[in-house]
Amino acid sequence: MDGQLTPQDVAALRRSVAGPVLEPGDEEYGRECATYNLTCGFRPAVVVGATSEQDVVEAVRFAGRHGLGVAVKSAAHQVTSAAEGALLITVERMRDLVVDAGERTVRVGPGVRWTDVVPRAAEHGLAPIVGSAPNVGVVGYTLGGGQSPLLGRSLGYAADHVRRVNLVTADGEPRRVTAESDPDLFWAVRGGKGNFGVVTEIEFDVFPVTRFYGGGIYFEGEHLADVLRAWRAWLPGVGEDMTSSVGVQRLPDVPMLPEPLRGAFVVHLRIGYLGSAEDGAELLAPLRAAAPALIDLVGEKPFTAIGEIHQDPVDPMPYFDRSVCLEEFDEKAVEAFVDLTGAESGCTLANIEIRALGGAFDREAAVPNAVSSRGLPYVVFGFAVGAPDEAPRLRGELERVMDGLSPWTARRNMVNFLSPDEATDAEGVRQVYGPERYDRLAEVKRTYDPGNVFRFNHNIVPAGA
Numbered sequence: 415m416d417g418q419l420t421p422q423d424v425a426a427l428r429r430s431v432a433g434p435v436l437e438p439g440d441e442e443y444g445r446e447c448a449t450y451n452l453t454c455g456f457r458p459a460v461v462v463g464a465t466s467e468q469d470v471v472e473a474v475r476f477a478g479r480h481g482l483g484v485a486v487k488s489a490a491h492q493v494t495s496a497a498e499g500a501l502l503i504t505v506e507r508m509r510d511l512v513v514d515a516g517e518r519t520v521r522v523g524p525g526v527r528w529t530d531v532v533p534r535a536a537e538h539g540l541a542p543i544v545g546s547a548p549n550v551g552v553v554g555y556t557l558g559g560g561q562s563p564l565l566g567r568s569l570g571y572a573a574d575h576v577r578r579v580n581l582v583t584a585d586g587e588p589r590r591v592t593a594e595s596d597p598d599l600f601w602a603v604r605g606g607k608g609n610f611g612v613v614t615e616i617e618f619d620v621f622p623v624t625r626f627y628g629g630g631i632y633f634e635g636e637h638l639a640d641v642l643r644a645w646r647a648w649l650p651g652v653g654e655d656m657t658s659s660v661g662v663q664r665l666p667d668v669p670m671l672p673e674p675l676r677g678a679f680v681v682h683l684r685i686g687y688l689g690s691a692e693d694g695a696e697l698l699a700p701l702r703a704a705a706p707a708l709i710d711l712v713g714e715k716p717f718t719a720i721g722e723i724h725q726d727p728v729d730p731m732p733y734f735d736r737s738v739c740l741e742e743f744d745e746k747a748v749e750a751f752v753d754l755t756g757a758e759s760g761c762t763l764a765n766i767e768i769r770a771l772g773g774a775f776d777r778e779a780a781v782p783n784a785v786s787s788r789g790l791p792y793v794v795f796g797f798a799v800g801a802p803d804e805a806p807r808l809r810g811e812l813e814r815v816m817d818g819l820s821p822w823t824a825r826r827n828m829v830n831f832l833s834p835d836e837a838t839d840a841e842g843v844r845q846v847y848g849p850e851r852y853d854r855l856a857e858v859k860r861t862y863d864p865g866n867v868f869r870f871n872h873n874i875v876p877a878g879a
Contacts, residue, residue, distance in 0.1 A: 638757070737796065
Protein backbone atom coordinates (compact mmCIF):
# COMPACT_ATOMS: atom_id res chain seq x y z
CA MET A 415 0.00 0.00 0.00
CA ASP A 416 1.32 3.48 -0.84
CA GLY A 417 3.40 5.07 1.90
CA GLN A 418 3.81 2.03 4.15
CA LEU A 419 7.56 2.21 4.68
CA THR A 420 9.61 1.06 7.66
CA PRO A 421 12.68 2.91 8.98
CA GLN A 422 14.76 0.05 7.58
CA ASP A 423 13.25 0.61 4.12
CA VAL A 424 14.15 4.30 4.18
CA ALA A 425 17.63 3.55 5.48
CA ALA A 426 18.19 1.18 2.57
CA LEU A 427 17.02 3.85 0.14
CA ARG A 428 19.48 6.34 1.65
CA ARG A 429 22.32 3.92 1.12
CA SER A 430 21.42 3.39 -2.53
CA VAL A 431 21.39 7.04 -3.69
CA ALA A 432 23.85 9.93 -3.52
CA GLY A 433 21.20 12.63 -3.06
CA PRO A 434 19.17 13.40 0.07
CA VAL A 435 16.29 11.18 1.20
CA LEU A 436 13.67 13.03 3.21
CA GLU A 437 10.54 12.11 5.15
CA PRO A 438 7.73 14.22 6.66
CA GLY A 439 9.15 15.94 9.72
CA ASP A 440 12.68 16.24 8.31
CA GLU A 441 14.00 19.80 8.33
CA GLU A 442 14.42 20.07 4.55
CA TYR A 443 11.27 18.15 3.59
CA GLY A 444 9.14 21.28 3.17
CA ARG A 445 11.68 23.06 0.99
CA GLU A 446 12.15 19.98 -1.19
CA CYS A 447 8.37 19.71 -1.69
CA ALA A 448 7.77 23.43 -2.32
CA THR A 449 5.92 24.42 -5.49
CA TYR A 450 5.29 27.55 -7.56
CA ASN A 451 1.54 27.38 -6.90
CA LEU A 452 1.24 27.73 -3.13
CA THR A 453 -2.17 26.02 -3.14
CA CYS A 454 -0.67 22.79 -4.56
CA GLY A 455 2.03 21.44 -2.27
CA PHE A 456 3.48 17.93 -2.41
CA ARG A 457 2.95 15.61 0.56
CA PRO A 458 4.73 12.37 -0.37
CA ALA A 459 5.74 9.57 1.97
CA VAL A 460 9.38 10.00 0.98
CA VAL A 461 11.45 12.32 -1.23
CA VAL A 462 14.61 11.52 -3.17
CA GLY A 463 16.65 14.53 -4.26
CA ALA A 464 18.20 12.96 -7.34
CA THR A 465 21.69 14.03 -8.37
CA SER A 466 22.13 11.68 -11.32
CA GLU A 467 20.38 9.23 -13.60
CA GLN A 468 21.54 6.42 -11.30
CA ASP A 469 19.76 8.07 -8.37
CA VAL A 470 16.58 8.13 -10.47
CA VAL A 471 17.03 4.47 -11.39
CA GLU A 472 17.45 3.47 -7.74
CA ALA A 473 14.46 5.58 -6.65
CA VAL A 474 12.13 4.13 -9.29
CA ARG A 475 13.24 0.57 -8.50
CA PHE A 476 12.70 1.19 -4.79
CA ALA A 477 9.20 2.49 -5.53
CA GLY A 478 8.48 -0.63 -7.58
CA ARG A 479 9.60 -2.97 -4.80
CA HIS A 480 7.41 -1.19 -2.25
CA GLY A 481 4.31 -0.57 -4.38
CA LEU A 482 4.71 3.21 -4.40
CA GLY A 483 3.56 5.57 -7.08
CA VAL A 484 6.17 8.02 -8.35
CA ALA A 485 5.84 11.77 -8.77
CA VAL A 486 8.45 14.10 -10.23
CA LYS A 487 9.27 17.71 -9.40
CA SER A 488 11.56 19.99 -11.40
CA ALA A 489 10.57 23.68 -11.45
CA ALA A 490 7.14 22.75 -9.98
CA HIS A 491 5.11 25.20 -12.07
CA GLN A 492 2.43 22.65 -12.94
CA VAL A 493 1.57 20.37 -10.04
CA THR A 494 -1.56 18.27 -10.42
CA SER A 495 -1.50 16.14 -7.26
CA ALA A 496 -0.13 16.23 -3.72
CA ALA A 497 1.25 12.70 -4.32
CA GLU A 498 0.29 11.57 -0.84
CA GLY A 499 1.79 8.20 0.05
CA ALA A 500 4.04 8.31 -3.01
CA LEU A 501 7.75 8.64 -3.68
CA LEU A 502 8.65 12.10 -4.99
CA ILE A 503 11.78 12.47 -7.11
CA THR A 504 13.07 16.04 -7.23
CA VAL A 505 15.46 16.75 -10.08
CA GLU A 506 16.53 20.37 -9.51
CA ARG A 507 20.09 19.19 -8.80
CA MET A 508 20.41 17.66 -12.29
CA ARG A 509 21.40 20.81 -14.15
CA ASP A 510 23.83 19.75 -16.87
CA LEU A 511 23.59 22.03 -19.91
CA VAL A 512 25.55 21.63 -23.16
CA VAL A 513 25.16 23.85 -26.23
CA ASP A 514 26.47 22.33 -29.48
CA ALA A 515 26.64 25.36 -31.76
CA GLY A 516 27.78 23.32 -34.74
CA GLU A 517 24.85 20.93 -34.57
CA ARG A 518 22.49 23.67 -33.31
CA THR A 519 21.35 21.53 -30.42
CA VAL A 520 21.13 21.81 -26.66
CA ARG A 521 21.27 18.97 -24.12
CA VAL A 522 19.93 19.60 -20.63
CA GLY A 523 19.25 17.76 -17.43
CA PRO A 524 15.72 17.79 -15.96
CA GLY A 525 16.49 20.52 -13.41
CA VAL A 526 17.36 23.13 -16.04
CA ARG A 527 15.08 26.12 -16.63
CA TRP A 528 14.77 28.24 -19.74
CA THR A 529 16.44 31.09 -17.86
CA ASP A 530 19.55 28.88 -17.90
CA VAL A 531 19.29 27.92 -21.58
CA VAL A 532 18.37 31.24 -23.23
CA PRO A 533 21.54 33.20 -22.36
CA ARG A 534 23.83 30.24 -23.03
CA ALA A 535 22.33 29.64 -26.47
CA ALA A 536 22.40 33.39 -27.19
CA GLU A 537 26.20 33.37 -26.80
CA HIS A 538 26.20 31.38 -30.06
CA GLY A 539 23.48 33.40 -31.80
CA LEU A 540 20.92 30.63 -31.18
CA ALA A 541 17.48 30.52 -29.61
CA PRO A 542 15.23 27.76 -28.22
CA ILE A 543 11.45 27.51 -28.57
CA VAL A 544 10.86 28.97 -25.12
CA GLY A 545 7.46 29.97 -23.76
CA SER A 546 6.00 33.11 -22.24
CA ALA A 547 7.53 32.42 -18.79
CA PRO A 548 11.26 31.68 -19.16
CA ASN A 549 11.64 30.66 -15.51
CA VAL A 550 9.73 27.40 -16.02
CA GLY A 551 11.47 24.05 -16.43
CA VAL A 552 12.60 22.95 -19.88
CA VAL A 553 11.46 19.33 -19.57
CA GLY A 554 7.92 19.82 -18.24
CA TYR A 555 7.21 22.57 -20.75
CA THR A 556 8.51 20.48 -23.66
CA LEU A 557 6.79 17.22 -22.69
CA GLY A 558 3.46 19.08 -22.72
CA GLY A 559 4.09 20.52 -26.18
CA GLY A 560 5.62 23.91 -25.46
CA GLN A 561 3.98 26.95 -27.09
CA SER A 562 6.22 29.95 -27.80
CA PRO A 563 4.95 33.55 -28.04
CA LEU A 564 7.64 34.30 -30.64
CA LEU A 565 8.83 31.22 -32.55
CA GLY A 566 5.77 28.97 -32.38
CA ARG A 567 3.76 30.17 -35.38
CA SER A 568 6.80 29.78 -37.63
CA LEU A 569 8.44 26.68 -36.11
CA GLY A 570 5.70 24.83 -34.21
CA TYR A 571 5.78 23.34 -30.73
CA ALA A 572 8.97 22.79 -28.73
CA ALA A 573 8.13 19.06 -28.70
CA ASP A 574 8.35 19.06 -32.50
CA HIS A 575 12.10 19.69 -32.31
CA VAL A 576 13.20 17.14 -29.70
CA ARG A 577 15.91 14.78 -30.97
CA ARG A 578 16.33 12.47 -27.99
CA VAL A 579 14.91 11.83 -24.53
CA ASN A 580 16.73 9.89 -21.83
CA LEU A 581 14.04 8.26 -19.72
CA VAL A 582 13.85 5.93 -16.73
CA THR A 583 10.69 3.89 -17.20
CA ALA A 584 8.53 2.22 -14.54
CA ASP A 585 10.65 -0.94 -14.56
CA GLY A 586 13.63 1.13 -13.42
CA GLU A 587 15.43 0.79 -16.76
CA PRO A 588 17.24 3.80 -18.26
CA ARG A 589 16.46 4.24 -21.93
CA ARG A 590 17.81 6.49 -24.69
CA VAL A 591 14.64 7.16 -26.65
CA THR A 592 14.71 8.36 -30.26
CA ALA A 593 12.51 8.04 -33.31
CA GLU A 594 14.68 5.15 -34.48
CA SER A 595 15.12 3.26 -31.18
CA ASP A 596 11.58 3.42 -29.75
CA PRO A 597 9.19 5.08 -32.22
CA ASP A 598 6.00 4.58 -30.19
CA LEU A 599 7.52 5.78 -26.94
CA PHE A 600 9.20 8.72 -28.67
CA TRP A 601 5.85 9.69 -30.17
CA ALA A 602 4.08 9.43 -26.80
CA VAL A 603 6.55 11.19 -24.53
CA ARG A 604 6.53 14.32 -26.72
CA GLY A 605 3.11 15.63 -25.77
CA GLY A 606 2.14 12.91 -23.28
CA LYS A 607 3.59 14.90 -20.37
CA GLY A 608 5.06 12.80 -17.51
CA ASN A 609 3.15 9.57 -18.02
CA PHE A 610 5.96 7.37 -19.30
CA GLY A 611 8.91 7.82 -17.00
CA VAL A 612 11.38 10.22 -15.43
CA VAL A 613 13.33 12.26 -17.96
CA THR A 614 17.03 12.48 -17.08
CA GLU A 615 18.18 14.35 -20.20
CA ILE A 616 16.61 15.88 -23.27
CA GLU A 617 18.21 17.05 -26.51
CA PHE A 618 16.52 19.54 -28.82
CA ASP A 619 17.13 21.89 -31.73
CA VAL A 620 17.85 25.59 -31.38
CA PHE A 621 17.62 28.20 -34.12
CA PRO A 622 19.60 31.18 -35.46
CA VAL A 623 17.47 33.93 -33.95
CA THR A 624 19.07 36.80 -32.03
CA ARG A 625 16.42 39.54 -31.87
CA PHE A 626 12.74 40.36 -32.27
CA TYR A 627 10.34 43.28 -32.40
CA GLY A 628 7.83 42.96 -29.62
CA GLY A 629 6.70 43.47 -26.07
CA GLY A 630 3.39 44.70 -24.71
CA ILE A 631 0.98 47.59 -25.21
CA TYR A 632 -1.33 48.39 -22.29
CA PHE A 633 -4.72 50.01 -22.84
CA GLU A 634 -7.36 51.02 -20.30
CA GLY A 635 -9.75 48.13 -19.70
CA GLU A 636 -12.72 50.15 -20.93
CA HIS A 637 -11.28 49.79 -24.45
CA LEU A 638 -11.43 45.98 -24.39
CA ALA A 639 -14.09 45.65 -27.10
CA ASP A 640 -12.26 48.04 -29.44
CA VAL A 641 -8.92 46.26 -28.98
CA LEU A 642 -10.41 42.78 -29.43
CA ARG A 643 -12.27 43.74 -32.59
CA ALA A 644 -9.20 45.41 -34.07
CA TRP A 645 -7.05 42.38 -33.15
CA ARG A 646 -9.53 39.88 -34.60
CA ALA A 647 -9.76 41.83 -37.89
CA TRP A 648 -5.96 42.17 -38.04
CA LEU A 649 -5.03 38.51 -37.48
CA PRO A 650 -5.82 37.12 -40.96
CA GLY A 651 -3.42 39.61 -42.56
CA VAL A 652 -0.27 38.76 -40.61
CA GLY A 653 2.24 36.05 -41.42
CA GLU A 654 3.70 33.23 -39.38
CA ASP A 655 6.52 35.52 -38.21
CA MET A 656 3.97 37.39 -36.05
CA THR A 657 2.61 35.90 -32.81
CA SER A 658 0.15 37.74 -30.57
CA SER A 659 -2.31 37.52 -27.71
CA VAL A 660 -4.59 39.73 -25.65
CA GLY A 661 -4.77 39.63 -21.85
CA VAL A 662 -7.48 41.19 -19.70
CA GLN A 663 -5.82 42.03 -16.39
CA ARG A 664 -6.85 43.32 -12.99
CA LEU A 665 -3.42 44.22 -11.68
CA PRO A 666 -2.37 44.42 -8.02
CA ASP A 667 -1.48 47.74 -6.41
CA VAL A 668 2.22 47.03 -5.87
CA PRO A 669 5.31 49.29 -6.12
CA MET A 670 7.00 47.09 -8.74
CA LEU A 671 4.42 48.19 -11.34
CA PRO A 672 4.70 51.61 -13.01
CA GLU A 673 2.14 54.12 -11.79
CA PRO A 674 -0.41 53.84 -14.64
CA LEU A 675 -0.68 50.09 -14.05
CA ARG A 676 -0.87 49.91 -10.24
CA GLY A 677 -4.23 48.46 -9.25
CA ALA A 678 -5.49 49.09 -12.77
CA PHE A 679 -7.92 47.26 -15.04
CA VAL A 680 -6.08 46.97 -18.36
CA VAL A 681 -5.96 45.25 -21.72
CA HIS A 682 -2.47 43.91 -22.44
CA LEU A 683 -1.71 43.30 -26.12
CA ARG A 684 1.31 40.96 -26.45
CA ILE A 685 3.41 41.02 -29.62
CA GLY A 686 6.32 38.89 -30.87
CA TYR A 687 7.51 39.61 -34.42
CA LEU A 688 10.57 38.18 -36.18
CA GLY A 689 10.73 40.76 -38.98
CA SER A 690 12.32 44.19 -38.91
CA ALA A 691 11.28 46.92 -36.48
CA GLU A 692 10.18 49.06 -39.43
CA ASP A 693 7.90 46.36 -40.82
CA GLY A 694 6.67 45.53 -37.34
CA ALA A 695 5.67 49.11 -36.64
CA GLU A 696 3.76 49.24 -39.92
CA LEU A 697 1.97 45.97 -39.11
CA LEU A 698 1.04 47.18 -35.64
CA ALA A 699 -0.39 50.52 -36.78
CA PRO A 700 -4.03 49.33 -36.87
CA LEU A 701 -3.75 47.95 -33.32
CA ARG A 702 -2.06 51.06 -31.97
CA ALA A 703 -4.90 53.06 -33.51
CA ALA A 704 -7.56 50.96 -31.76
CA ALA A 705 -7.36 52.93 -28.51
CA PRO A 706 -5.04 55.32 -26.62
CA ALA A 707 -2.15 53.41 -25.03
CA LEU A 708 -1.36 53.71 -21.35
CA ILE A 709 2.14 52.33 -21.95
CA ASP A 710 3.67 51.08 -25.20
CA LEU A 711 6.62 48.76 -24.55
CA VAL A 712 6.90 47.24 -28.02
CA GLY A 713 10.27 47.72 -29.67
CA GLU A 714 13.45 46.10 -30.96
CA LYS A 715 14.79 43.65 -28.35
CA PRO A 716 17.42 40.93 -28.03
CA PHE A 717 16.04 37.38 -27.94
CA THR A 718 17.10 37.15 -24.29
CA ALA A 719 14.31 39.67 -23.51
CA ILE A 720 11.56 37.29 -24.65
CA GLY A 721 10.03 37.32 -21.16
CA GLU A 722 9.14 40.98 -21.71
CA ILE A 723 6.40 40.00 -24.15
CA HIS A 724 4.13 38.66 -21.42
CA GLN A 725 5.74 39.93 -18.20
CA ASP A 726 4.58 36.79 -16.39
CA PRO A 727 5.00 36.79 -12.60
CA VAL A 728 8.13 35.06 -11.29
CA ASP A 729 7.59 34.61 -7.55
CA PRO A 730 5.51 31.72 -6.13
CA MET A 731 1.91 32.61 -5.28
CA PRO A 732 -1.40 30.90 -4.47
CA TYR A 733 -3.62 30.68 -7.53
CA PHE A 734 -6.29 28.76 -9.42
CA ASP A 735 -6.60 28.45 -13.18
CA ARG A 736 -8.69 27.09 -16.04
CA SER A 737 -8.28 26.94 -19.79
CA VAL A 738 -10.14 26.12 -22.98
CA CYS A 739 -9.29 26.09 -26.67
CA LEU A 740 -11.67 27.79 -29.08
CA GLU A 741 -12.71 26.57 -32.52
CA GLU A 742 -13.29 30.17 -33.63
CA PHE A 743 -13.43 33.75 -32.33
CA ASP A 744 -16.18 35.41 -34.30
CA GLU A 745 -18.08 38.62 -33.51
CA LYS A 746 -20.47 36.85 -31.15
CA ALA A 747 -17.50 35.32 -29.32
CA VAL A 748 -15.94 38.78 -28.99
CA GLU A 749 -19.20 40.09 -27.51
CA ALA A 750 -19.36 37.17 -25.09
CA PHE A 751 -15.71 37.64 -24.07
CA VAL A 752 -16.36 41.33 -23.32
CA ASP A 753 -19.55 40.52 -21.38
CA LEU A 754 -17.68 37.91 -19.31
CA THR A 755 -14.47 39.84 -18.61
CA GLY A 756 -15.01 43.53 -19.39
CA ALA A 757 -15.65 46.62 -17.28
CA GLU A 758 -19.31 45.80 -16.59
CA SER A 759 -18.82 42.07 -16.04
CA GLY A 760 -17.98 42.04 -12.35
CA CYS A 761 -15.06 39.77 -13.21
CA THR A 762 -12.33 39.66 -10.55
CA LEU A 763 -9.83 37.32 -12.22
CA ALA A 764 -6.23 38.54 -12.29
CA ASN A 765 -5.77 37.61 -15.95
CA ILE A 766 -7.77 36.12 -18.80
CA GLU A 767 -5.78 35.76 -21.97
CA ILE A 768 -6.63 34.65 -25.49
CA ARG A 769 -3.70 33.52 -27.64
CA ALA A 770 -3.84 33.18 -31.42
CA LEU A 771 -2.25 29.96 -32.61
CA GLY A 772 -2.32 28.79 -36.25
CA GLY A 773 0.63 28.69 -38.61
CA ALA A 774 3.14 25.97 -37.73
CA PHE A 775 1.10 25.07 -34.66
CA ASP A 776 -1.31 23.44 -37.11
CA ARG A 777 1.29 21.38 -38.97
CA GLU A 778 2.36 17.92 -37.88
CA ALA A 779 6.00 17.71 -36.88
CA ALA A 780 8.57 16.09 -39.21
CA VAL A 781 8.59 13.27 -36.64
CA PRO A 782 4.95 13.11 -35.46
CA ASN A 783 4.16 13.36 -31.76
CA ALA A 784 1.25 13.34 -29.29
CA VAL A 785 0.76 17.11 -28.91
CA SER A 786 -2.96 17.55 -28.23
CA SER A 787 -3.77 21.04 -29.48
CA ARG A 788 -2.62 20.93 -33.10
CA GLY A 789 -5.14 22.54 -35.43
CA LEU A 790 -6.90 24.62 -32.78
CA PRO A 791 -6.82 28.36 -33.57
CA TYR A 792 -7.09 29.88 -30.08
CA VAL A 793 -6.38 29.03 -26.45
CA VAL A 794 -7.88 30.93 -23.50
CA PHE A 795 -6.25 30.82 -20.07
CA GLY A 796 -7.78 32.23 -16.88
CA PHE A 797 -5.81 32.93 -13.70
CA ALA A 798 -7.17 33.79 -10.25
CA VAL A 799 -4.91 34.71 -7.33
CA GLY A 800 -6.05 33.79 -3.83
CA ALA A 801 -5.55 31.61 -0.79
CA PRO A 802 -7.06 28.11 -0.43
CA ASP A 803 -9.98 29.42 1.64
CA GLU A 804 -11.04 31.47 -1.38
CA ALA A 805 -11.12 28.40 -3.62
CA PRO A 806 -14.92 28.09 -4.01
CA ARG A 807 -15.32 31.70 -5.08
CA LEU A 808 -12.32 31.74 -7.41
CA ARG A 809 -13.13 28.40 -9.00
CA GLY A 810 -16.69 29.63 -9.49
CA GLU A 811 -15.46 32.75 -11.26
CA LEU A 812 -13.18 30.73 -13.53
CA GLU A 813 -16.05 28.37 -14.31
CA ARG A 814 -18.36 31.28 -15.11
CA VAL A 815 -15.94 32.72 -17.66
CA MET A 816 -14.91 29.44 -19.29
CA ASP A 817 -18.44 28.05 -19.42
CA GLY A 818 -19.58 31.33 -20.92
CA LEU A 819 -17.34 30.59 -23.91
CA SER A 820 -18.77 27.08 -24.37
CA PRO A 821 -20.48 27.77 -27.74
CA TRP A 822 -16.99 28.19 -29.26
CA THR A 823 -15.06 25.71 -27.12
CA ALA A 824 -13.23 22.69 -28.55
CA ARG A 825 -13.12 19.36 -26.73
CA ARG A 826 -9.36 19.17 -27.11
CA ASN A 827 -7.12 21.49 -25.12
CA MET A 828 -3.49 22.45 -24.52
CA VAL A 829 -2.01 20.08 -21.94
CA ASN A 830 0.40 22.61 -20.41
CA PHE A 831 -2.51 24.85 -19.45
CA LEU A 832 -4.55 22.20 -17.61
CA SER A 833 -5.37 22.99 -13.99
CA PRO A 834 -5.05 20.33 -11.26
CA ASP A 835 -8.83 19.83 -11.34
CA GLU A 836 -8.79 19.27 -15.11
CA ALA A 837 -5.68 17.09 -15.12
CA THR A 838 -7.08 14.64 -12.57
CA ASP A 839 -10.38 14.10 -14.40
CA ALA A 840 -9.83 10.87 -16.37
CA GLU A 841 -12.58 11.51 -18.91
CA GLY A 842 -11.47 15.12 -19.22
CA VAL A 843 -7.91 14.06 -20.06
CA ARG A 844 -9.27 11.71 -22.72
CA GLN A 845 -11.19 14.60 -24.26
CA VAL A 846 -8.14 16.86 -24.14
CA TYR A 847 -6.22 14.43 -26.37
CA GLY A 848 -9.13 13.23 -28.45
CA PRO A 849 -10.12 9.53 -28.51
CA GLU A 850 -7.76 8.32 -31.24
CA ARG A 851 -4.67 10.00 -29.79
CA TYR A 852 -5.62 9.02 -26.22
CA ASP A 853 -6.13 5.36 -27.15
CA ARG A 854 -2.70 5.22 -28.75
CA LEU A 855 -1.16 6.86 -25.66
CA ALA A 856 -2.94 4.33 -23.44
CA GLU A 857 -1.45 1.45 -25.44
CA VAL A 858 2.06 2.89 -25.03
CA LYS A 859 1.30 3.37 -21.34
CA ARG A 860 0.33 -0.31 -21.03
CA THR A 861 3.68 -1.29 -22.56
CA TYR A 862 5.92 0.91 -20.44
CA ASP A 863 3.91 1.58 -17.27
CA PRO A 864 1.22 -1.11 -16.94
CA GLY A 865 0.88 -0.50 -13.20
CA ASN A 866 0.36 3.25 -13.68
CA VAL A 867 3.32 4.07 -11.44
CA PHE A 868 3.51 7.56 -12.98
CA ARG A 869 -0.03 8.63 -12.13
CA PHE A 870 0.40 11.95 -10.30
CA ASN A 871 0.15 13.93 -13.50
CA HIS A 872 -2.18 14.47 -16.47
CA ASN A 873 -2.82 10.80 -16.09
CA ILE A 874 -3.26 8.48 -19.03
CA VAL A 875 -4.60 5.15 -17.74
CA PRO A 876 -2.94 2.07 -19.25
CA ALA A 877 -5.13 0.37 -21.85
CA GLY A 878 -7.07 -2.49 -20.33
CA ALA A 879 -6.63 -1.25 -16.75
